[in-house]
Amino acid sequence: MPGSTTERPKGGQHRTVQPSLRDSTFGKVLSRPVGRRRFLAYVVAGSTLTIAAKFGVDTFTAGDASAQIPSPPQLLDIQDLGDVLILAGKPTEHLVRLEITDEGRAVLELPRAEVGQGLTTAFAMLVAEELDLPLEMVEVTLADARPELLFNQLTGGSNSVRSMYGPVRAAAAAARSRLLAAAQELWGAAPEDLFTQAGKVLNKDARTAGFSSLTALAAAMPVDRIVAQPKDPSEFTLVGTPTRRKDARAIVTGKQVYTLDLDIPGATPTMVRRPPTVLGTVESVLNESEVRAMPGIIDIAVVPTGVAVLAETFGQALDGKNALQVEWGGGSIDGRNDEDIKQELRAATLPAAVPPLLGGLEEEFDFAFVSHAPLETNCAIADVREDSAEIWSGMKSPIVAQETISLELGIPHDNIKLHVMQAGGSFGRRLYWDGAIEAAHISKATGRVVKLMWSRIDDMRHGRMRVRTHHNIRATFAAGNVLSFEHRVATPVTDWSHGLGEILTSIGAQLPGGNLTFTETVFTLTVKMPYNFGATTQLILETPTKMNTAAWRGVYSPNTRGAEEIMVDEIAASLGKDPFEFRMEHLKEDSYREVLSKVAEVGNWGRSMPAGHAQGIAFHEEYRSCTACLVELDATDPQNPRVTKAVIAGNYGLPINPMGLKAQLLGGLTDAISTTLTAGLHIEDGLPLEGSYSQFHYARQKDTPTDVEIFILPGDRDTPGGAGELGVSAPVGAIANAYARATGTKPRSFPIIFPVDFEPFPR
Amino acid sequence: MPSYSFTVNGEAVTVDAPADLPTLWALRDKLGITGPKYGCGIDVCKACTSHLDGEAFNPCVTPIADVEGSEITTIEGLADGDTLHPVQEAWLDMDVAQCGYCQPGQIMAAVALLNRTSNPTDEEIDAIENVCRCGTYFRIREAIKQAARNM
Numbered sequence A: 001m002p003g004s005t006t007e008r009p010k011g012g013q014h015r016t017v018q019p020s021l022r023d024s025t026f027g028k029v030l031s032r033p034v035g036r037r038r039f040l041a042y043v044v045a046g047s048t049l050t051i052a053a054k055f056g057v058d059t060f061t062a063g064d065a066s067a068q069i070p071s072p073p074q075l076l077d078i079q080d081l082g083d084v085l086i087l088a089g090k091p092t093e094h095l096v097r098l099e100i101t102d103e104g105r106a107v108l109e110l111p112r113a114e115v116g117q118g119l120t121t122a123f124a125m126l127v128a129e130e131l132d133l134p135l136e137m138v139e140v141t142l143a144d145a146r147p148e149l150l151f152n153q154l155t156g157g158s159n160s161v162r163s164m165y166g167p168v169r170a171a172a173a174a175a176r177s178r179l180l181a182a183a184q185e186l187w188g189a190a191p192e193d194l195f196t197q198a199g200k201v202l203n204k205d206a207r208t209a210g211f212s213s214l215t216a217l218a219a220a221m222p223v224d225r226i227v228a229q230p231k232d233p234s235e236f237t238l239v240g241t242p243t244r245r246k247d248a249r250a251i252v253t254g255k256q257v258y259t260l261d262l263d264i265p266g267a268t269p270t271m272v273r274r275p276p277t278v279l280g281t282v283e284s285v286l287n288e289s290e291v292r293a294m295p296g297i298i299d300i301a302v303v304p305t306g307v308a309v310l311a312e313t314f315g316q317a318l319d320g321k322n323a324l325q326v327e328w329g330g331g332s333i334d335g336r337n338d339e340d341i342k343q344e345l346r347a348a349t350l351p352a353a354v355p356p357l358l359g360g361l362e363e364e365f366d367f368a369f370v371s372h373a374p375l376e377t378n379c380a381i382a383d384v385r386e387d388s389a390e391i392w393s394g395m396k397s398p399i400v401a402q403e404t405i406s407l408e409l410g411i412p413h414d415n416i417k418l419h420v421m422q423a424g425g426s427f428g429r430r431l432y433w434d435g436a437i438e439a440a441h442i443s444k445a446t447g448r449v450v451k452l453m454w455s456r457i458d459d460m461r462h463g464r465m466r467v468r469t470h471h472n473i474r475a476t477f478a479a480g481n482v483l484s485f486e487h488r489v490a491t492p493v494t495d496w497s498h499g500l501g502e503i504l505t506s507i508g509a510q511l512p513g514g515n516l517t518f519t520e521t522v523f524t525l526t527v528k529m530p531y532n533f534g535a536t537t538q539l540i541l542e543t544p545t546k547m548n549t550a551a552w553r554g555v556y557s558p559n560t561r562g563a564e565e566i567m568v569d570e571i572a573a574s575l576g577k578d579p580f581e582f583r584m585e586h587l588k589e590d591s592y593r594e595v596l597s598k599v600a601e602v603g604n605w606g607r608s609m610p611a612g613h614a615q616g617i618a619f620h621e622e623y624r625s626c627t628a629c630l631v632e633l634d635a636t637d638p639q640n641p642r643v644t645k646a647v648i649a650g651n652y653g654l655p656i657n658p659m660g661l662k663a664q665l666l667g668g669l670t671d672a673i674s675t676t677l678t679a680g681l682h683i684e685d686g687l688p689l690e691g692s693y694s695q696f697h698y699a700r701q702k703d704t705p706t707d708v709e710i711f712i713l714p715g716d717r718d719t720p721g722g723a724g725e726l727g728v729s730a731p732v733g734a735i736a737n738a739y740a741r742a743t744g745t746k747p748r749s750f751p752i753i754f755p756v757d758f759e760p761f762p763r
Numbered sequence B: 001m002p003s004y005s006f007t008v009n010g011e012a013v014t015v016d017a018p019a020d021l022p023t024l025w026a027l028r029d030k031l032g033i034t035g036p037k038y039g040c041g042i043d044v045c046k047a048c049t050s051h052l053d054g055e056a057f058n059p060c061v062t063p064i065a066d067v068e069g070s071e072i073t074t075i076e077g078l079a080d081g082d083t084l085h086p087v088q089e090a091w092l093d094m095d096v097a098q099c100g101y102c103q104p105g106q107i108m109a110a111v112a113l114l115n116r117t118s119n120p121t122d123e124e125i126d127a128i129e130n131v132c133r134c135g136t137y138f139r140i141r142e143a144i145k146q147a148a149r150n151m
């Protein structure tokens, strides 16, 4: 893997922006010359008003979406991966599209993916807030791949709200200003007599005009009349209040459309027979004519990833796929097993530097491979013609997907239309477009519209996975103080080719640490030590084992910070301190202590528990948010433990939708229960053994607590922190610590209960 | 090819299909009824959960021949026009859904449970095996209890 380079795109202007201050620039707007603080707007068509947010006054022409490639702004202080993503998106943020329709509705075209994290609701709230429009009048759609957005159409790093909070509000504020200007013109009113409320402009003299009656006039207003100023967060009335998901009704009535629910004319159910080992190849198909003769089979085609079977129904495609006899070529990890990969990682782990002293601890931890296993398996619809293609799929990185498909299929990338579909879960999985590109290959090979669905077995075995990790942690202490804390991690290489690599390269020169690999960079930018533990180092090293990997919710944090939270308990025990008190003494920030004491208080930390039961507590900070978790766990049967209760608190700086944030923390808790206790993949002879949820033990209802309390603290900033990934790491630590206490063991290998308790499906 | 007649969401339908075609594919691929989802195809994830003559069933493992003459209800047929079923209402109230992909199956499983017992215990709720990979279980539990109170 190449290290970061100093090469940056040429041309374009850049301004100096400190990401941590990006949104507070709004708060300072008034104190700066008006001419530099305008949000320009442009009209695209007829009486429909389309707004693009624009910062500064550099050259900008109406509808110009293909300007030269801008350089990312210079960086003053990159503190985390989110800052990198914010910065990378900045040069194109003015291309955000918000339309006010002639019915007075607002339609935001969001260049991000909705995979269950509630983004469409959060952004609808921001638009409704800025426009003073009822929430039901705001619609948020997912943008098709828009290459002109460059680095600004990647959904990852818990960054969507962080990076789009400013631009979306700016666009909505510009729209509101334009509507106000129209009313001013209409009534000859003074600006200070006008204000907006509930989708109307109100005049002090009691005249009102609905937005719908103003859009035509607003669309025709000269651009230089528009001066927009987003609200100060202190004026928010909707943002910050618990709000239910906008798409919930569609979901509970079965009307929500996922990729395979689309009714694309001619789309033919398709499945692929895959090799017996990861990244294996097709040598030859031995019984093609036999399978073609089976009922419902329409076509068969060999593609780079396997043998595709097209049929009238998926049921028949599956029968055909299973009946195929194929001679396979080797894969990338043939003959390799979990155990030897683990040993390889152990051998690769860098040594600690500080010599072990009398008062010290040194411990090793291992975390297994984990499937992303979103409930909707990998899928796509592709219609590839001679020189063009149209593709529908859940994609978090559609621009890079488009480039890759263009290269592999030899179709000009302007002729590839990629529709981003709402997806049935992701957890990092849909950063990759392997479904989309495979469907495109099959469509090209067969000349048909292909509706591709991966089987669950294939999704688990040939899908992406979180890499196995090995950890070595050495802490030294003396006289009740921690003197040093060193953490060394080793993992097989994680694939960053979904676009984050390019983003890091583009910002390369500004990144901390010089010539690091992508993995080292991501690790450095995501894993932080929240405690004052003296000389602290956290380092990662990757081995070149090539597998289908992808960042999994939290990337390295759930394992790295999870292991650290176990160590914190053990250091506290060595020093004779209570784990909660010890954390309170060593946490770096007041806001950290606030979430921790909240869960300790509500969860009644330290209450006496029956034998075999215990409490556990842990803390985690990332992407400028922090969380603490207290669990109670019943391990009276150590092989069948259950988290019975959880209390969680989160601080996001500026919470947009507390109800959605609680949902994310609940999801993180369930992920932690699963991966800490029971869910992982066994690699044997080059393939994961697990092939369904009966084997990959992701939690079910019976494994989850009957008592959960989640608190979103009010926060103390005017910018939101990251949310999607925050919730996994603290519960990992809390659950492991509770298990240790309940059973008197020291968990070192995760998931803790990890037998091969099933008969694997045939390969 | 044999043909099979049954009703789906109150409507009489006839489908030409091999006898062993799983009903899920008759619903999705032949009838365009896409509420029931594929998540495993082997009666593990329960994403396809629907009702057969009022009882929860998993169409991914039920051959079409077995539903001849029966009444199938999918998530699309649960509401009475615009009036949602109390379980759907409770789901909205508790804001259960994340990605939403499992939720048609979860709701149909919950309705089947509430049809059997009006006041389910935690143990009875625990017995629902539907996978929710987004981990919404606690909100599902709360929504079932709320629906029970409202029914």
Ligand code: FES
Pocket (backbone or CB within 6 Å): B037, B038, B039, B040, B041, B042, B043, B044, B045, B046, B047, B048, B049, B058, B059, B060, B061
């Ligand atoms: S698809 Fe029917 S149980 Fe999984």
Ligand code: FES
Pocket (backbone or CB within 6 Å): A116, A375, A424, A425, B097, B098, B099, B100, B101, B102, B103, B131, B132, B133, B134, B135, B136
């Ligand atoms: S809401 Fe996503 S699987 Fe349940």
